Amino acid sequence: MKEIILAGGCFWGVEEYISRINGVEDTRVGYANGTRKNPTYEEVCTGTTGHAEACIVKYNEEIISLEELLDKFWKVIDPTALNRQGPDVGHQYRTGIYYIDDSDLNIIQKSLEEEQKKHSRAIVTEVEPLTCFYDAEEYHQNYLKKNPGGYCHIDLDSF
Structure with a gap:
């Protein structure tokens, strides 16, 4: 299994969209590349x-390449929007691709x-090595599977 960390606004929609892609085996939402250890959702929202x-x-x-996965990711974000996706505004809603494997950087x-x-306009999506990742609270994991019809800035029916 390979791993990549994708940030595309509210993590509920990103996780649900990505989890539907053939070849994606597992997803988990959380908080990436910040400065506070083990932040809560409320702290991240500040x-x-x-x-x-x-x-x-x-x-x-063997089922989906990183190139194909990224092609799908670009389809659901506005990579030119700084610190916002859809109606969600704030630094925590920035777009980013955070890699673990240095060999992924060229791709x-x-x-x-x-x-x-x-x-x-210039793309503002961050491309950085992953420095840290903290799991979000359990109620955020697979949120849209647990709450069908819940808030999502991605039109999941169009994919």
């Missing part, structure tokens, strides 16, 4: 922890370069 709402994605690269950069060709 914008003072530096964390992004994010989703760890475990995928089988990520090529994907970003291809995506940039589709936009007139």
Whole structure:
């Protein structure tokens, strides 16, 4: 299994969308690349922890490549929007691709370069190594599976 961490606004929708992709074996939401250890959701929402709402994605690269996974990720975010996705605004809603395996960086950069060709504004999606990840509270895990019809900034019916 390979792992990548994707941040695309509210983690509920990102997790639900990504979990539906063939080859994705597991997902978990949490808080990535901030400064506070073991933050709570309430602390992250203050914008003072530096964390992004994010989703760890475990995928089988024999079924889906990182390139294909990133192509699908780009479809559900606005990579030119700084600190916001849909109606959600704040530093924790920034977009990001956080990698664990240094060998993934070249693939990520090529994907970003291809995506940039589709936009007139600069892409602001962070591409950084993962420095930390803390699991979100249990009620956030698989939130939209537990709460069908719950809030989501991604139109899941269009995919």
